[in-house]
Amino acid sequence: MHRSxxxxxxxxxxxPDAAVVHRAVRVTLAACAGFYTFRYGLHRPVTATYALFxxxxxxVLARVEGAARARARTILWTxxxxxxxxxxxxxxxxxxxxxxxxxxxVGFAVSYGTVGGPRMVGLANGLQLLYILPxxxxxxxxxLPQRLLxxxxxxxxxxxxELLLWPEPAPPDYRSRLSRAASALADLTxxxxxxxxxxxxxxxxxxxxxxxxxxxxxxxxxxRVPLMERPASAGAVDRALAHCAVALRYTGPQVLGILxxxxxxxxxxxxxxxxxxxxxxxxxxxxxxRTGPVPETGQVDRDLTDFDTARAADWAAxxxxxxxxxxDPARPALGTAALDAAEGARFAVRAVRVxxxxxxxxxxxxxxxxxxxxxxxxxxxxxLWWRRFSANLTPRSVAFQNxxxxxxxxxxxxxxxxxxxxxxxxxxxxxxxxxxRTSAADTRITLxxxxxxxxxxxxxxxxxxxxxxxxxxxYALALPPVMLIAFTAGPAFGPAWxxxxxxxxxxxxxxxxxxxxWQLAETRLINVAAGATIGILxxxxxxxxxxxQELRRCTxxxxxxSAEALRETVAVLTGTGPAAGALHRARRSTxxxxxxxxxYRCERHDPAEDGPNxxxxxxxxxxTVRGAEPLLARVPPGTxxxxxxxxxxxxxxxxxxxxxFRRQAAALRAREPAGAAHPALTRARGALVAELDGTAVxxxxxxxxxxxVDIAVWLTGLLDDLRQIHDARPSPPPG
Numbered sequence: 001m002h003r004s005x006x007x008x009x010x011x012x013x014x015x016p017d018a019a020v021v022h023r024a025v026r027v028t029l030a031a032c033a034g035f036y037t038f039r040y041g042l043h044r045p046v047t048a049t050y051a052l053f054x055x056x057x058x059x060v061l062a063r064v065e066g067a068a069r070a071r072a073r074t075i076l077w078t079x080x081x082x083x084x085x086x087x088x089x090x091x092x093x094x095x096x097x098x099x100x101x102x103x104x105x106v107g108f109a110v111s112y113g114t115v116g117g118p119r120m121v122g123l124a125n126g127l128q129l130l131y132i133l134p135x136x137x138x139x140x141x142x143x144l145p146q147r148l149l150x151x152x153x154x155x156x157x158x159x160x161x162e163l164l165l166w167p168e169p170a171p172p173d174y175r176s177r178l179s180r181a182a183s184a185l186a187d188l189t190x191x192x193x194x195x196x197x198x199x200x201x202x203x204x205x206x207x208x209x210x211x212x213x214x215x216x217x218x219x220x221x222x223x224r225v226p227l228m229e230r231p232a233s234a235g236a237v238d239r240a241l242a243h244c245a246v247a248l249r250y251t252g253p254q255v256l257g258i259l260x261x262x263x264x265x266x267x268x269x270x271x272x273x274x275x276x277x278x279x280x281x282x283x284x285x286x287x288x289x290r291t292g293p294v295p296e297t298g299q300v301d302r303d304l305t306d307f308d309t310a311r312a313a314d315w316a317a318x319x320x321x322x323x324x325x326x327x328d329p330a331r332p333a334l335g336t337a338a339l340d341a342a343e344g345a346r347f348a349v350r351a352v353r354v355x356x357x358x359x360x361x362x363x364x365x366x367x368x369x370x371x372x373x374x375x376x377x378x379x380x381x382x383x384l385w386w387r388r389f390s391a392n393l394t395p396r397s398v399a400f401q402n403x404x405x406x407x408x409x410x411x412x413x414x415x416x417x418x419x420x421x422x423x424x425x426x427x428x429x430x431x432x433x434x435x436x437r438t439s440a441a442d443t444r445i446t447l448x449x450x451x452x453x454x455x456x457x458x459x460x461x462x463x464x465x466x467x468x469x470x471x472x473x474x475y476a477l478a479l480p481p482v483m484l485i486a487f488t489a490g491p492a493f494g495p496a497w498x499x500x501x502x503x504x505x506x507x508x509x510x511x512x513x514x515x516x517x518w519q520l521a522e523t524r525l526i527n528v529a530a531g532a533t534i535g536i537l538x539x540x541x542x543x544x545x546x547x548x549q550e551l552r553r554c555t556x557x558x559x560x561x562s563a564e565a566l567r568e569t570v571a572v573l574t575g576t577g578p579a580a581g582a583l584h585r586a587r588r589s590t591x592x593x594x595x596x597x598x599x600y601r602c603e604r605h606d607p608a609e610d611g612p613n614x615x616x617x618x619x620x621x622x623x624t625v626r627g628a629e630p631l632l633a634r635v636p637p638g639t640x641x642x643x644x645x646x647x648x649x650x651x652x653x654x655x656x657x658x659x660x661f662r663r664q665a666a667a668l669r670a671r672e673p674a675g676a677a678h679p680a681l682t683r684a685r686g687a688l689v690a691e692l693d694g695t696a697v698x699x700x701x702x703x704x705x706x707x708x709v710d711i712a713v714w715l716t717g718l719l720d721d722l723r724q725i726h727d728a729r730p731s732p733p734p735g
Contacts, residue, residue, distance in 0.1 A: 023059070024484050024487035025166070026059070026161035026166070027055055027056070027059035028483045028484045029157075029161055029165065030059065030157040030158040030160070030161045031055040031056060031059070031154070032052075032480050033157055034051030034157050035048045035049075035052040036048075036476070037051075038051055039512060039513070040476070044146055046146045047146045047147070047149050047150040048513075049513065050086070050146075050147045050149075050150025050154065051150040051151070051154035052509065053129065054082065054151040054158075055154045055157065055158050056129070057082075057125075057126040057127070057129040058082075058123070058126045061433075062122055062123045062125060062126030063122035063123075064122060064123070064228075065122065065171075065226050066170065066226075066228045066229070067168060067170035068162050068168050068169075069167075071162045072159045074123070075155055075159045075162065078123060078155070079151075079152065079155055081127060082127070082155065083148050085106065085127060085134075086130055086133075086144075086147050086148060087148070088131060089130075089131045089134030090134045090143075090144050090147060091141065092135055093134060093136060094139050096415065096418030096419065097415070099135040099136070099414055100418065101411070102131070103407075103413075103414040104407045106131045107128065107403075107407035107408075107409075107411065108403045110127050110128055111124060111399075111403035112392070112399060112400065114399060115234075115388055115399040116233060116389070118229075118230045119228060121227060125433055125434065128406075128410070129430065129433070130151070132414075132433070133426055135426075136417070136418075171226055171229060172229075174229050174230065174231050174245075175288050175289050175290065175355075177219050177220055178220065178241065178244055178248070178284075179285045179286070179289045180285075181216040181219065181220055182248055182281045182284045182348065184209070184212050185213050185251060185252055186282040186285060187212075187213075188206075188212075188256075188259075189277050189341065190275070190278045191206055191259070192258040192262065192274050193277075194271075195258070196258065196262050196266065196270040197267075198265075206259060210256060210259075214252070220245040221615075234384045235384060236377055236384060237357075240351045240352070240355040240376075240377070241288075243347070243373070244348050244351035246626065247347040247626070248344070250344045250622065250626045250627075251277075251344030253717070254340040254341035255274075257333075257337040257340075258270070258274060258341060261337055262334060263331075263334075265331075267335070269307050269310040270307070273304070273307040273338045276299060276300055277341050277345045279299070280300045280342075280346065280348075281345050283296070283349065284345070284348045284352045287352045288352045290356065294352075294356050295349045295353065297349050300342060300345060300346045301346065307338070307339065308339075332706055333713050335709075336713040336714075337713070339630075339634070339710065340630070340713075340714075347373070347629075350374060351374075354374060354376075373587075396553075396554075398596055405539070406433075409534055409535055410429055412538070413429045413530075413531055413534045414428075414429055416428065424520075424523055424527060427506070427528060428527045428528075428530050428531040429531060431528040431529075431530070431532055432534050432538075433531075435447060435450050435495075435532050436536075436539060447532050449494055449499075450496065450528070451499075451532060452500075453496035453497060453501075454500060454503055454529075456500045457502070457504050457524075458524055461521035461524065462522070465507070465520060465521065472511065475511045478508055479508045479509065483505050483508075486501030486504070486505050490502070499528070503521070503524050506524065550596050551596040551597060551614060552668055555614065555617045555618075556666075557589055557593075557665070558589040558592070559662070560661070561588075561589040562586045562589070562621050562625075562661055563657075563658035563662050564582040565582040565583045565624055565625070565628060566624055566654060566657060566661070567582075567658045568582040569582075569583065569632060570650055570654035572632065573635050573637060574647040574651060575637055575647065589621065590618070590621035590622055590624075597614050612668065612725045613724060616724035619721060619724075620718065620721040620722050620725065623717065623721050624718060627714040627718070628714075635710070650711055653715060657715045657718060657719060661718075661722065
């Protein structure tokens with residue numbers, strides 16, 4: 001996979017921050033210490049070359065993030081793989097075709113390995129360079145010990161620099177973010193419990209707590225989290241942390257719904273359950289950090305059961321007092337919101353327990369609805385990793401597409417460099433590796449400043465070589481400050497500065513290894529242009545739209561699967577149809593769409609072509625699954641309607657909502673303008689609002705049980721989520 005571009009990668013347009021300068025100093029000192037020791041102290045130029053470029057590989061091309069100790073561990077963990085790649089490149093350099101085939105294999109394996117998690121994403125480019133450098137002539141296997149010594153020395157020096165020179169403190173990890181979000185949500189939930197009990201807080205206090213909760217929940221988005229801190233691996237712990245974030249983001253709107261629906265008349269049962277929800281969230285906040293006790297779900301489970309009984313009695317008393325009608329139509333909707341918030345808190349607590357390796361009860365998901373939401377907690381780690389890698393072996397996988405694109409481009413670049421006998425041909429592959437992106441448009445955007453910078457750097461290099469001539473001492477003295485400036489200016493000011501100054505750096509290095517003239521600058525420019533051309537052609541020929549096209553296709557498929565899942569869920573709850581695995585398919589589609597969206601966030605786009613609100617689409621799929629799961633667990637099949645007319649009414653509403661989902665999916669596939677699917681949304685929502693406002697519950701025939709209200713509230717919320725895909729305005733409150 002190509003180096004993903006996050007906020008830290010974008011040009012800042014100002015002074016570089018301290019972290020960038022500190023990293024540049026560490027890399028410069030480690031690279032120069034190894035290079036000068038072997039080049040001038042021990043007179044081993046081969047070892048000097050590999051010592052320098054191994055530091056550049058993992059210190060510049062790779063993204064090793066986290067605290068100093070974590071970064072050091074990552075570098076040491078990489079050492080055996082780095083040595084293996086150097087050995088493989090040295091052996092395959094015997095023939096150009098062998099080196100090119102090896103490049104295809106290594107390029108695919110390293111790039112595809114990024115599906116294992118963010119750590120491999122950050123290391124991919126650096127590992128590629130450690131094969132690229134030795135796979136070029138001269139073919140000299142006798143120098144392999146010197147090469148390995150250089151790699152070992154360079155990476156150990158880089159490790160020492162990470163630990164001793166301005167060691168970076170540990171950034172806020174994802175567990176801390178989850179803890180803060182759960183704690184803020186617990187405070188908001190306490191205010192909601194008070195509102196249900198008739199003790200409404202001041203509007204300002206509620207608004208402030210809601211804003212604080214939204215801010216903390218927003219910090220759980222992967223785009224706001226450093227690459228290495230994202231819980232995105234295949235292991236059960238990372239999956240549980242990611243699901244805890246989904247549960248918290250699901251619970252937040254339910255708590256806000258309680259605050260909107262709580263009226264002047266107290267609802268003691270809802271107040272008790274909401275207070276329990278707040279305590280469960282606070283326990284999850286303490287437990288997820290690994291310093292507090294492991295949270296338990298027993299109290300939430302008991303209060304959920306008690307609340308279901310209490311609200312049924314309250315519903316009957318309310319109808320009897322109103323002469324067979326519901327005097328307050330918002331009251332059952334308030335109970336549903338309280339139930340949903342408690343279910344979300346229970347899901348979060350169970351996810352925290354999985355992340356702490358605490359035992360879970362046996363999977364109680366019915367056999368026809370398995371696997372359940374925590375299926376990964378019951379499978380061994382090796383099986384989870386196998387499933388992750390095997391599931392992505394498909395042309396529809398972005399990781400698979402990136403691996404094929406990278407392997408093809410690097411293999412072609414190696415074959416071209418060998419066939420044309422280009423001097424310093426590894427620069428061709430280095431340019432292809434660093435400039436190619438996951439879409440043709442992104443590559444084109446990156447290419448222009450890179451070529452401008454390389455041209456400027458080549459001009460400076462030519463002038464330097466012509467003016468200084470063969471005076472290695474001058475180049476030796478100039479290398480450290482120029483390297484420091486290059487590694488500082490690149491991240492701070494963008495690819496033009498980075499490519500230009502790196503051109504000067506490599507010239508200063510190679511003039512100390514062998515005599516060179518001004519034509520070295522010309523060679524650098526030609527090789528970068530050739531590598532960039534190969535990168536552009538690879539981007540045009542292999543999935544040129546990058547993650548955007550796959551995201552559109554996958555999101556449309558997710559909405560179709562969600563439509564089937566919600567319709568099937570209502571059919572099961574009303575006893576009019578069996579479970580046929582639609583919920584499992586929707587859950588899988590949602591996970592794939594989340595992965596596609598993460599890839600899309602790594603690309604640069606023309607704002608005019610950004611399309612709909614993709615994050616809202618992903619949340620729609622998540623809420624479909626998260627809403628269906630507790631309904632299926634709480635409501636016995638066939639009890640959501642007491643007669644056929646009620647079942648038909650609910651199924652009709654489900655069909656309307658499913659049709660709105662399918663209409664939105666079709667609009668995405670056809671690239672229809674914003675709002676094309678709104679008529680279907682408006683019709684479906686109008687019917688559901690009428691249902692909640694009393695059109696159904698006031699019949700007086702006793703034919704609409706509370707679970708029908710639960711279903712109607714869930715479906716209404718899904719329509720509001722669906723509207724957000726093409727509408728930035730806040731949706732109206734449910735009911």
